[in-house]
Amino acid sequence: MRNRVHVAVLVCLVAAGCGDGIDEGANEGRGERGTIDGVTLDTPRPDDSTDDTVGGGGSDDTPDTIAATDDPFEWNEVGDGIEEGTLDVPLDYDDPNGASITLYVVRHRAVDPARRIGTLLVNPGGPGYGGSGLAYSADGIYGQELLDRFDILGWDPRGTGFSAPAVDCIDDYDRYFGLDSSPDTNAEREALIDAGTDFGEECASSVGEVLPHLGTADSARDMDAIRRALREPAISYFGFSYGSELGATWTTMFPETVRAAVLDGAIDPTVGYLQQNIQQAAGFEATFDEFLRQCSADTGCAFHNDADAATAFDELSADIDAHPLTVDRDRTEVTQAVLFTAVADAMYDQSYWPSLELALADLQDGDGQGVLDLYDDYFGYLSGQWGDELEAYFAINCLDDPGSTGPDDLFSHEDEFAAAAPRLGRGWMAELVFCSVWPVPPAAPVAITGAGAGPILVMGTTGDPATPLAGTRRMAQALQDGHLVVVEADQHTGYGVNNCGDSTVDDYLVDPTMPLADEIDCT
Template identity: 40%
Template sequence: MDLVMVTSSPRRLCRVSPFLVFALFLGCGDDPDPAPAPSPPAISWEECGGGFECATFSVPVNHDAPDGRTFSIPLVRRPAAVPSARIGSLLVNPGGPGGSGVGWARGLQIFLPQPLKDRFDLVGFDPRGQAGSTPRIDCVDDLGPLIGLDPTPDDAAEQQALVAGADAFAAACEARSGELLPFVGTNHIVRDMDLLREALGDEKLTFLGFSYGTFVGAMYAETYPERVRALVLDAAIDPTVPGDRYIEGQAVAFEAELEKFLADCAADAKCAFHSGGDPQSAYDAVKAAIEASPLPAPPGGERALGPGEFVYGVARPLYDESQWKGLAEALALAAAGDGSGLLAYADDYVARSEDGSYDDSFEVYYGVISVDLPFPADPAVYQALTGELQSKAPRFGASLPATALPSARWPVPPWRSNTPVSAAGAPPILVVGGTGDPATPYAWSVSLAEQLSSGVLLTREGPGHISFLRDHTCIDQAVTDYLVDRKVPAKGTTCK
């Protein structure tokens, strides 16, 4: 999953953490079938502008003790434009984890194909512990010390600093949000979704999930296969991949995307980072300079771009080919001694505001992914993986294993092992994958479609994260036909 960066507009990429994209704690095995859920509370909708209605939805912190503490979940709904042709609700999840489904739904409705707007109530929700839900995960006020750590340590002292930083962050999360951490995994979110489905009056679920949202959809289908109407899982996560191999997959995929960017820039004399036709060497020189000494980042001069910020700053625009021009300009600025362009991208990635404050999305990301995926606890695993990637993904990928250390040191064990999902008995489920996706590699979509007993793979050839609503008519039409009529593409369908 990405640290997926979610914004309110689907034309900007959600925040799938490029690196890392992920209960009543029930032990380290997979969750057994959940106990029957109580009847959901009624939803009281109120108009809230732009044709939307808003509400809050209460769910138990512990579904197995429903009379205890609750989460308040924000909801937003835009009713179907043609009530007489209404099919039901279309629930959406933008990814993350940490993104606001409420904000995403408001942006999504602008670009959604008209047949979907006509025939579905568009419904967004902020999952438990995330975004506008209350209570929510909160760990630290200043992420700077964690973000600023050198992800490719040159000596034992730097390696120890990485581990100490991860331990300090995990301990801070336990201190501030320890009571919530066992209850924010996707196993609990899908139970919330099923209560919401019932409260909305839908016999079965229609769902559109992006990036981490594909994991939510897959886990819902695995838990409630008989309650699925139609699921679109766009930019899929492979549930069989453990945390360290999750990071390795992203490392190789991001490296490949960076190489495509550099090759594209080398072939275009107008590219701001053309560097006489050799942007590869220019990139290596910028990276080495920042490793040696942080780069000043005017205006003001109070901040600098170090190795940690450099990784996030390069990652952010690699999600979307339309941002390559901006990446070239930021790298050219860095080559001239000014790190402000890349630092701005890094700030956007980790949700740092101009006043120096951060929202909680980065903490939420770790809170959820660290219990959704099994991460080896030994820091030596990630140190060894960094060494492996120095040879096969040296420009960028070797920096990513360090980002998994907070998950490796997390105070709450995972609720599941990396077992396949099948959702036996579910109707056809549409999995959409892009061949050049850096955050959720295409192989993961292929794997998920094969695991699901009714999985159908739709392929998009090309770079970038997420395929639906990205100006690909072939993809948009296929997804629309599936959601409305449950018509699946022919086996092997590829959109170019």
């Protein structure tokens, strides 16, 4: 299941819809997806050694080593201190003179240029989300000191958003993700395998030669290409959720170019994709158990059910599994998979819990509209159209999964999911099945160490369903100089929860040499 970041302002997925001063004119000249006009960064990459060119892990970076035009981004002023641009980078860093792809970037200029420190790269997670919206919405997300002193730069990672070409494989998510994701029979298992195979074939046909080059390591190389194009010898980074994996990979591959790095809602780098999914299932289950406990204790909860919301949900889930509910819309049935997805959507942030209460109560009464609305929110079904985020999510995650095995082996782990999360756990099987039949073999993993990158700040919440705190703590421990900030909250990611956590992050980004304890308690 994907990771999603909720912050003070919902990240804009379509740049033209973000904030005041951004109108349809902001997209003029950008072109359709796959046809963005970009400017080539004329910097060949050798190997990943100390040679400081695009994709390398250099140590002697100076502006005059960068063979590029005066403005490789060709920045276009959007308004309110925001600029957009593009940058061409190699599709395959082992063939730097071959085909290129275009990254879409947005920069929120430092409010106080006289006190400007440098650039802060930001990533919202996913994977599959574009990051440009974080820069467009920076005023509502980051502390004033960060806004004053950093150019906040968000980019759409390769394959996502307005970067080109973007991964766009399918038009109907319901066909693939409305299926029973917790199969009880061989027929249901075969249906999942067939759907995953069809999905992968659609992506291979649509994306073609780009598909093998969408992994996290290549995105980390893109980050260094952005840094070099900016002519900054070192740069800062703030990543949420999957952005923690990307950031940790970047700090490991390019340690001497790291000024500071914050990894919020960090994944566990010590286990593979299978175990990460089991951990995540347990995390969502624990948060959902708390939802059910609070609902049972509160007579005002719409799903109170005589103080036994847990039993009521179990009965409702079993009934929907046996008898999917048809909603009066030309869309999909409310299946158990749709129900589980709706629950997962609400667990990312407690502010969604009232919506889930009402949706479950309505479902008991035969009305599945509320559940379907949460399902649509999870998959980004807006105004009757699907986004491309989930397609890119699989393209990136499946490529990053070196431990992927065949579907038959995966189904042997069903009991582990059920043990970790009795209510929801087996619903995580579909994602793994899809990767097990993905048409592109996985890339070699990068062992996360952050060696030589200096102090790195890792943040987690006590009740994070998507990236449980135990795994986030292991990220801090895996880094050579990792430091953990713990914030008390039942939500995914911790920035924006309380002043203690926010001030620790902001102060560190301004001065990464500040003293840091191994673990900082902001509960």
